Amino acid sequence: MNALEIKKLVKHFDGVYAVDNLSLAIEKGKIAAVIGPNGSGKTTLINLISGIVPIDSGVVIINGVGARAIKPYNVPAYGITRTFQEVRLFNQMTVIDNILVVLTERNVFGALFEKHSAHHLKRVEEVLIKVGLWEKRSALAQSLSYGQRKLLEIGRALAMDSEVFLLDEPFAGLFPEMLKIMVAAVKDLRASGKTVVLIEHNMDLIRELADHVVVLDSGKLLAEGKSEEVLSRPEVMEAYLGE
Numbered sequence: 001m002n003a004l005e006i007k008k009l010v011k012h013f014d015g016v017y018a019v020d021n022l023s024l025a026i027e028k029g030k031i032a033a034v035i036g037p038n039g040s041g042k043t044t045l046i047n048l049i050s051g052i053v054p055i056d057s058g059v060v061i062i063n064g065v066g067a068r069a070i071k072p073y074n075v076p077a078y079g080i081t082r083t084f085q086e087v088r089l090f091n092q093m094t095v096i097d098n099i100l101v102v103l104t105e106r107n108v109f110g111a112l113f114e115k116h117s118a119h120h121l122k123r124v125e126e127v128l129i130k131v132g133l134w135e136k137r138s139a140l141a142q143s144l145s146y147g148q149r150k151l152l153e154i155g156r157a158l159a160m161d162s163e164v165f166l167l168d169e170p171f172a173g174l175f176p177e178m179l180k181i182m183v184a185a186v187k188d189l190r191a192s193g194k195t196v197v198l199i200e201h202n203m204d205l206i207r208e209l210a211d212h213v214v215v216l217d218s219g220k221l222l223a224e225g226k227s228e229e230v231l232s233r234p235e236v237m238e239a240y241l242g243e
């Protein structure tokens with residue numbers, strides 16, 4: 001079964017086709033890596049699926065349900081969670097509250113004043129331990145290092161308990177220790193039957209993690225399929241790696 005299907009998706013900005021008639025399918029329970037040169041449309045693809053940017057034409061089908069106009073506030077209802085290339089957090093809130101906010105009202109003030117159930121607090125603890133931030137739970141998000149911010153963002157995504165996770169360069173710029181935590185978190189998602197679509201440039205990580213690889217070039221699909229197979233194609237090496 002496909003967790004995600006895209007049919008003839010198009011998005012252009014002032015004459016530039018960021019996503020150009022793109023069709024693809026991602027199988028449930030797999031990790032798919034989206035690769036391609038800078039500006040090839042990877043982030044735009046995730047923005048379209050998560051409703052951050054409106055679709056020009058085409059359809060996104062999430063867990064079998066088709067959508068032409070996805071609104072960001074509806075995205076959790078589709079069973080999708082995303083992270084951003086430039087991490088987005090509630091900077092003035094604590095680490096704990098950054099996670100509670102998605103577990104409760106999905107509303108900043110609601111999360112601050114609501115009395116949290118033991119169940120929610122337990123879930124926050126689990127997630128923060130998993131991403132190595134339990135010790136930092138009372139710190140403000142703005143005081144965290146770059147890597148800790150990325151881990152908090154993935155922690156928040158994990159807490160959402162979605163079916164499909166769209167991760168825009170989750171590993172970029174992480175030092176080895178944090179990279180290990182992030183890799184483990186992504187593998188855990190697959191182990192629990194979730195689907196992950198991640199954007200990544202590091203070939204070693206892609207080989208280690210991805211079941212499926214999608215290669216974009218100027219918004220078009222250059223290749224897709226099983227990782228080893230796609231990564232060994234000469235045209236992929238040429239377009240992407242310059243080899």
Ligand SMILES: Nc1ncnc2c1ncn2[C@@H]1O[C@H](COP(=O)(O)OP(=O)(O)OP(=O)(O)O)[C@@H](O)[C@H]1O
Nearest residue numbers: 013016017018036037038039040041042043044045
């Ligand atoms: N909001 C926007 N307004 C105008 N042009 C945009 C916008 N978002 C993306 N683009 C353009 O669309 C194309 C694809 O950009 P996108 O950010 O999706 O690429 P990417 O593959 O994620 O690149 P990178 O690897 O650098 O993150 C680029 O030409 C970019 O300049």
Ligand SMILES: [Mg+2]
Nearest residue numbers: 042043044085
């Ligand atoms: Mg990008």
